[in-house]
Amino acid sequence: EESRFERLDDGPDYYAAQTFANAEGTPLQLAWMTNFAYFQTIPTGPGYRGMMSLLRELVLRKHKGVYRLECYPATQMNALLDTGAEKVIPKPGVWAPAQTHARCIHVSWQPSAGGNSAVVLHTGEGFSCRVEWDAAGRRLVLDRTRSCPPEVVAQFDSQGKYACRYEMALWETGDGKLPTVDIWADETSVELFCGGKVMSALVFSPPQAD
Numbered sequence: 001e002e003s004r005f006e007r008l009d010d011g012p013d014y015y016a017a018q019t020f021a022n023a024e025g026t027p028l029q030l031a032w033m034t035n036f037a038y039f040q041t042i043p044t045g046p047g048y049r050g051m052m053s054l055l056r057e058l059v060l061r062k063h064k065g066v067y068r069l070e071c072y073p074a075t076q077m078n079a080l081l082d083t084g085a086e087k088v089i090p091k092p093g094v095w096a097p098a099q100t101h102a103r104c105i106h107v108s109w110q111p112s113a114g115g116n117s118a119v120v121l122h123t124g125e126g127f128s129c130r131v132e133w134d135a136a137g138r139r140l141v142l143d144r145t146r147s148c149p150p151e152v153v154a155q156f157d158s159q160g161k162y163a164c165r166y167e168m169a170l171w172e173t174g175d176g177k178l179p180t181v182d183i184w185a186d187e188t189s190v191e192l193f194c195g196g197k198v199m200s201a202l203v204f205s206p207p208q209a210d
Contacts, residue, residue, distance in 0.1 A: 012161060013050065015033075016031060031200075035202075037158075038161065041157075057071070077184075107183060108180050122205035127146055138169065139168060140167070140192060141166070142165070144203055148203075179194050182194070188204065
């Protein structure tokens with residue numbers, strides 16, 4: 001039914017996904033991280049048209065009579081981490097900074113987090129990309145409205161698809177626990193994994209951003 005349709009990725013930059021199985025029979029998926037609204041004009045110089053997403057493992061689970069297709073980073077992706085995972089526990093109303101050079105950041109929200117909290121990525125020169133937890137709506141928000149200089153955005157995004165807030169509603173777990181989010185990030189991309197759901201986005205912050 002159309003009303004029960006779920007996107008496989010709630011972000012703006014996940015296109016032409018390819019699904020296959022490894023030697024063990026595990027279903028995997030890989031996609032092109034880009035958006036047709038701006039893939040030909042992104043501010044990265046000639047020869048660059050986005051990038052490939054993380055390799056993902058697909059898992060089909062049944063919850064309360066409904067099947068869900070869940071996505072998780074494939075275990076092979078751990079080899080990409082140069083410095084291991086960084087743990088961040090933001091408090092309500094606190095913006096927690098985190099460096100983003102080939103990192104996986106495990107974010108555990110405080111049990112008392114009844115308001116909004118966030119992890120701030122790609123910070124520098126007054127610009128940043130934010131990953132926010134909206135407790136009231138039980139959703140994650142990827143905010144890149146202030147991640148790139150407006151004059152640069154105007155040059156490559158005529159359709160207004162880049163400088164936006166993208167939301168990902170989380171599945172109900174029934175246990176009342178707050179979510180743990182894995183944020184995979186490098187200099188030009190952010191991928192959020194939480195409870196089997198995922199959001200992917202390119203980020204064009206100034207070169208000096210952390």
